[in-house]
Amino acid sequence: MLAGVWTIYRKELVDTLRDRKTLVFMLLIPAAAIPLMFAGINALVQRAQRQTAVEVVRIASDADSQRRYVQLVHQWFLGTQLQKTFRLAASPLFGALLKPEQTAGATVPGEIFDDPAAFQRWTQGLARAAREGIDDPADKSAAAAQIELPDALRTELVEFYRVALKGLGLVEFIDPAVLAPPPPGFVAAAGRPGRPAVPGFERFEAALRAKELHGYLVIPPEAERIVDAVSPTVLITLIHDSTLRLSKEAGERVAYVVEQAGQRVVELRLAARQLDASFVLPLDMQGQSDLATESQIAMAIIGGILPYFVIAFAFLGGMYPAIDLGAGEKERNTLETLILAPASRLEIAFGKFLVILTTALIAAFAGLLSIVASVRYLDAPELLKEIQLELSPVTALLVALLAIPPAAAFAGLFLAISIYARSFKEAQNYIAPLQFVLILPAMAPMLPGMEINATLAMIPLVNVSILSKELLRGAVHWGYYVTTFLSCFVFAGACVAYAVRQFSREQVLFRS
Amino acid sequence: MIEIHNLGKTYPGRRSVPVRALADVSFECRPGEIFGLLGPNGAGKTTALRIISTALRPTSGTGRVMGFDIVADATAVRRNIGFLSSNTGLYGRLTAREVLTYFGRLFGLSDERIRARIGELSAVFSMSEFLDRPCDKLSTGMRQKVNIARTVLHAPPVMVFDEPTAGLDVLTSRSIVQFVRECRREQRTVLFSTHIMSEVEKLCDRVGVLHEGRLHFCGPIDELRSRYGADLDEAFVRIVGEAA
Numbered sequence: 158m159l160a161g162v163w164t165i166y167r168k169e170l171v172d173t174l175r176d177r178k179t180l181v182f183m184l185l186i187p188a189a190a191i192p193l194m195f196a197g198i199n200a201l202v203q204r205a206q207r208q209t210a211v212e213v214v215r216i217a218s219d220a221d222s223q224r225r226y227v228q229l230v231h232q233w234f235l236g237t238q239l240q241k242t243f244r245l246a247a248s249p250l251f252g253a254l255l256k257p258e259q260t261a262g263a264t265v266p267g268e269i270f271d272d273p274a275a276f277q278r279w280t281q282g283l284a285r286a287a288r289e290g291i292d293d294p295a296d297k298s299a300a301a302a303q304i305e306l307p308d309a310l311r312t313e314l315v316e317f318y319r320v321a322l323k324g325l326g327l328v329e330f331i332d333p334a335v336l337a338p339p340p341p342g343f344v345a346a347a348g349r350p351g352r353p354a355v356p357g358f359e360r361f362e363a364a365l366r367a368k369e370l371h372g373y374l375v376i377p378p379e380a381e382r383i384v385d386a387v388s389p390t391v392l393i394t395l396i397h398d399s400t401l402r403l404s405k406e407a408g409e410r411v412a413y414v415v416e417q418a419g420q421r422v423v424e425l426r427l428a429a430r431q432l433d434a435s436f437v438l439p440l441d442m443q444g445q446s447d448l449a450t451e452s453q454i455a456m457a458i459i460g461g462i463l464p465y466f467v468i469a470f471a472f473l474g475g476m477y478p479a480i481d482l483g484a485g486e487k488e489r490n491t492l493e494t495l496i497l498a499p500a501s502r503l504e505i506a507f508g509k510f511l512v513i514l515t516t517a518l519i520a521a522f523a524g525l526l527s528i529v530a531s532v533r534y535l536d537a538p539e540l541l542k543e544i545q546l547e548l549s550p551v552t553a554l555l556v557a558l559l560a561i562p563p564a565a566a567f568a569g570l571f572l573a574i575s576i577y578a579r580s581f582k583e584a585q586n587y588i589a590p591l592q593f594v595l596i597l598p599a600m601a602p603m604l605p606g607m608e609i610n611a612t613l614a615m616i617p618l619v620n621v622s623i624l625s626k627e628l629l630r631g632a633v634h635w636g637y638y639v640t641t642f643l644s645c646f647v648f649a650g651a652c653v654a655y656a657v658r659q660f661s662r663e664q665v666l667f668r669s
Numbered sequence: 670m671i672e673i674h675n676l677g678k679t680y681p682g683r684r685s686v687p688v689r690a691l692a693d694v695s696f697e698c699r700p701g702e703i704f705g706l707l708g709p710n711g712a713g714k715t716t717a718l719r720i721i722s723t724a725l726r727p728t729s730g731t732g733r734v735m736g737f738d739i740v741a742d743a744t745a746v747r748r749n750i751g752f753l754s755s756n757t758g759l760y761g762r763l764t765a766r767e768v769l770t771y772f773g774r775l776f777g778l779s780d781e782r783i784r785a786r787i788g789e790l791s792a793v794f795s796m797s798e799f800l801d802r803p804c805d806k807l808s809t810g811m812r813q814k815v816n817i818a819r820t821v822l823h824a825p826p827v828m829v830f831d832e833p834t835a836g837l838d839v840l841t842s843r844s845i846v847q848f849v850r851e852c853r854r855e856q857r858t859v860l861f862s863t864h865i866m867s868e869v870e871k872l873c874d875r876v877g878v879l880h881e882g883r884l885h886f887c888g889p890i891d892e893l894r895s896r897y898g899a900d901l902d903e904a905f906v907r908i909v910g911e912a913a
């Protein structure tokens with residue numbers, strides 16, 4: 158029995174591995190899919206970030222609104238911790254400590270602390286330096302964060318970048334009075350009903366459509382006395398079109414500035430009335446009470462996605478050889494010779510099963526290795542990098558071994574289908590749609606509240622995907638682990654038994 | 670030695686209309702003799718040969734090959750038969766040598782014996798030059814040689830040929846006809862099916878005329894001539910006409 162299985166296994170494996178299509182499905186696709194996906198996502202994200210990070214948005218606004226806006230940002234700036242550092246840098250003492258060439262690019266003029274207009278000019282200067290510099294300010298603040306800055310300062314730097322640089326330095330204001338009239342024949346788009354009653358709206362809209370302007374800012378006078386006089390909420394208007402990239406960016410930048418400036422106003426109001434911050438925040442949740450580490454949270458997310466890939470790759474790796482090994486024998490007229498050999502049908506079916514299992518496993522492992530390598534050596538999304546930190550060798554091994562049950566289940570199922578099928582094409586027609594059905598259990602762990610239990614542990618594929626998520630989360634359920642293997646093997650065994658039966662049926666062997 | 674008695678085969682058929690492919694067929698084929706099964710397309714030749722070689726089970730009747738029952742001792746029967754048909758395929762990505770080795774192992778030969786047999790056969794069929802080429806890259810004639818070598822690799826005492834020359838060119842057909850004769854010379858039992866009269870005339874010692882699943886004549890080729898005339902085509906038409 159074993160000798161027969163070995164003979165068949167050896168021959169079929171050689172035969173299969175010489176097939177270029179098998180190699181594509183078994184090695185190339187699983188190995189290349191993840192790096193390509195990473196590269197694609199990264200390229201997209203980076204392009205979008207690079208573009209908008211240092212781009213100037215142009216906002217129409219009359220002189221009063223402009224002044225109020227700058228004032229709000231300045232007021233915010235004076236409330237930050239960072240402001241103190243800049244004061245130090247502006248002091249003559251600091252200047253005396255540094256050599257002139259060291260201070261050249263980093264001078265902080267003293268008037269920025271008292272004069273909002275000077276502050277605006279300064280942020281514009283910083284923004285220009287950032288734009289002309291090699292990289293974008295996000296990288297700079299990230300680089301700054303690398304040198305072990307205290308968390309608070311790190312957060313402040315990022316905030317400073319978002320509010321002072323993106324919200325002010327990288328904004329160019331245009332007086333709506335100087336806008337050119339709309340070109341002849343310009344028809345205003347039928348936007349939301351009720352046209353905003355702002356001066357020169359027609360002209361603004363034409364410029365917006367021509368992508369010369371990105372927003373129209375209106376800040377009412379009440380904003381100026383907002384700390385002392387408690388008025389109804391002051392509403393700030395930024396007319397924009399969120400379907401245009403930079404106009405959307407303008408909307409987001411101004412909204413962020415308004416939010417931060419508003420918080421600053423709250424602080425000032427509380428201070429003026431000698432009230433504590435708790436006055437406006439009477440209740441809150443205690444942070445740091447989540448026992449899961451950041452890495453564990455990351456792993457739980459990855460755990461939901463990983464089995465999906467493993468199952469998909471096992472499917473891909475097993476599909477093509479299975480079709481070739483079963484229906485292919487009929488298609489090439491080799492089946493009759495094979496069954497006239499003294500090998501038993503069980504030997505034949507089992508030998509073929511093992512070959513499909515092998516290729517499915519190779520595909521799954523190739524995919525896993527590629528995922529690990531991609532995370533380690535490519536620019537992986539931040540979240541994925543954490544996986545390296547807490548994956549013990551035992552867990553890694555257990556996760557890898559978990560590729561075996563789905564590979565076995567697919568091998569059995571595909572073999573049964575392939576032997577039953579009349580031709581290559583028919584087998585393909587049966588197996589290809591299964592992709593969509595079999596991928597469903599792979600997505601089980603992405604559903605909320607799916608946790609392993611005795612029932613789920615007995616459902617092939619569902620158990621694999623849920624269990625591997627649990628493993629990555631750090632929980633090893635030995636009992637369920639064994640159950641998972643058993644249930645998939647029983648399923649595969651039933652499929653092989655079915656295949657053997659098909660192999661003995663004349664109607665199946667000699668269908669025409 | 671092949672002996673079959675009252676062999677019958679009914680296929681389930683499509684839309685459950687059973688197809689009776691073989692009814693009450695009996696004949697015998699002895700060592701050193703070529704028995705020709707003659708009949709038009711659909712007569713039941715392939716069905717009969719598949720039953721004898723154990724690919725199919727008979728619906729009725731019994732059969733023995735070298736004394737082994739074709740149903741109860743199927744594995745023993747397989748070891749004693751070499752089966753060849755004109756549309757037998759090969760594994761295209763394997764070399765001729767690998768195909769022969771694979772079948773040798775399936776028939777339980779030792780690797781040493783397989784090597785020796787491949788050496789002998791490659792000399793007989795002059796295959797040495799393409800023995801290590803993938804079968805995909807071989808010509809029809811070369812492929813047929815590999816196929817024949819495969820059938821006789823395990824030195825079976827019984828050879829079954831199902832229309833082995835169908836669709837082949839003249840040269841390849843000729844080499845097959847020579848090979849069939851060679852089998853007789855080696856005292857093998859040879860069962861041969863065809864729908865071509867001239868092949869029967871050239872090769873067979875005894876002949877069975879099959880039509881619509883029934884054996885209408887079974888005996889030496891001379892008896893066929895003396896009863897139905899020297900022209901075998903004519904004889905065949907008369908036999909079938911007699912039955913109707």
Ligand SMILES: Nc1ncnc2c1ncn2[C@@H]1O[C@H](COP(=O)(O)OP(=O)(O)O)[C@@H](O)[C@H]1O
Pocket residue numbers: 664667668669680681682683688689690708709710711712713714715716717
């Ligand atoms: N697998 C099958 N299912 C149903 N009918 C079949 C099958 N194989 C052959 N037949 C029918 O049996 C009859 C004999 O076929 P076959 O033995 O192939 O004849 P031959 O080889 O002499 O041409 C034909 O009518 C054919 O249609």
Ligand SMILES: [Mg+2]
Pocket residue numbers: 714715716832
């Ligand atoms: Mg036939």
